[in-house]
Amino acid sequence: MKGQPLIFSASIGNGHNQAAKALQEELLIKGVHAEVVDTFHAIHPYLHHFVLQSYLRLLKISPGVWRKMYFYAEDYPLFLLLDQFGSLFVDQLYGMVEESACPFMISTHPFVTAFLSKLKQKKQIKAPLYTVITDFVLHPAYLRQEIDGYFTASHKVDEFAAKHQVSPGSFFSTGIPILKNHCLQTPKAAAREQLRLDKNIKTLLIAGGGMGLTNYVNILKALETLPESVQILCMVGHNQRVKQRIINQKSKHKVKVIGFTDQFLLYLRASDGLISKAGGVTMAEALACEIPIVIFSTVPGHEEHNSDYLTSEGAAIRTTRYEELPQMIEKVLYEASVHETLKSGARLLKKPEATSHIIEEILAR
Known part of the structure; x- marks a missing residue:
């Protein structure tokens, strides 16, 4: 060429x-x-x-x-x-x-x-x-x-x-x-071992996109009412200012703060549930990893459309209220029927080969 x-x-x-x-x-x-x-x-x-x-x-x-x-x-x-x-x-x-x-x-x-x-x-x-x-x-x-x-x-x-x-x-x-990554097939236990995470407790990932646009501290406060201690991974992207605020927030949970990383897919594979806004690429990655999604704090407009689509297809649930988060997360983490329904929804929607299909189509023209 x-x-x-x-x-x-x-x-x-x-x-x-x-x-x-x-x-x-x-x-x-x-x-x-x-x-x-x-x-x-x-x-x-x-x-x-x-x-x-x-x-x-x-x-x-x-x-x-x-x-x-x-x-x-x-x-x-x-x-x-x-x-x-x-x-x-x-x-x-x-x-x-x-x-x-x-x-x-x-x-x-x-x-x-x-x-x-x-x-x-x-x-x-x-x-x-x-x-x-x-x-x-x-x-x-x-x-x-x-x-x-x-x-x-x-x-x-x-x-x-x-x-x-x-x-x-x-x-x-x-x-x-999305990026090609062999970790899409990595079992949860192996992913946690690679990332040096606790393998014995439920793990929740909170994502705010590359700019860390979510209120991690308020989410952590809301999750204090969960009946059991869980492992919470706060993915803050390039937003270093929020890191110290999370560290200063007292919690009964095992909280880890993670900056921008090229291992995001592996962290998804290691987790039992995801709290995230509805950014398209993050959602595509979550679907590829078949992780139950709780959509929270969406950007108006395009992310609302993403949220509507994913919830209507049974791949996500959503809320806009902090007080509803604990109940939703408890269901996602501990109710097998809810967990499996969301995983099945993701399995039907995921398109991990999208990148290769796009390039094949372009090069064939």
Whole structure:
């Protein structure tokens, strides 16, 4: 293959980067060397800072505004404002594409997809553009005329395509890409031994994504009412500020704080249950590990859609109230029927081979 494919991601949460890395590794297995571009940072570090901080502040200060924008955009093309913003950076992106003699482009973030669509339109670039959707439900904000293929976890492709007058042949129901890892077959006891975890008590994992966006301390306080002491793994990602707050929180449970790690899948395999927001990549990884999921503290909009989908398919349960968490966790950990029902739901939905299916489809075109 002539030239170097580019996989465009964005460090807004870690899931999009994980998906990009998974695709890069799969291409390498096929003998294709691709480069992952942290798009906004590559254009300019100030742009990355602006986009990230704007997004985080909106979620923190006015999550309801983000929610209204997301659902309003299902019927009105509010998202096209991103394309206009992206037109300011066409020349920088064009330089990257030209330098690599890029044979095709992949985007793992919808904001980035808008920028790349504007690039293709303005510079008449012939290289195909593929978008990998890291949520379980389709949204019209993903759609652009310049996109040559959509890779999705959704099975409602025909209905969505007809509604928005897009060819259903442009959609591929592959699932969400996750890193290949032999630990998906690792037994629970072996996983705990590798991670030096207590093998004799129930283990609960609390995940907040790459930025550690959940209130670990309040969750720990709520779980004090569990009838037995359990092992709790707090995965804080890159959020080091929350680490000391967790350590300072007294608990009857055996609490471990774990920063960003490439062993997240192994920790999932070692656990009996997961408390998490409904980020698409984290949920795809949890499904692949067949771990019972309790969804808590979702980001408005896209994660609400993910939550609706997973609960309706029997792969997760959810709550928005701290006082309901202990009862839910007790059922997940100690009631075999609940535990097995959620595991079975995950088994039916999981797509651990999504990454290879995406790359096979792209390379076959």
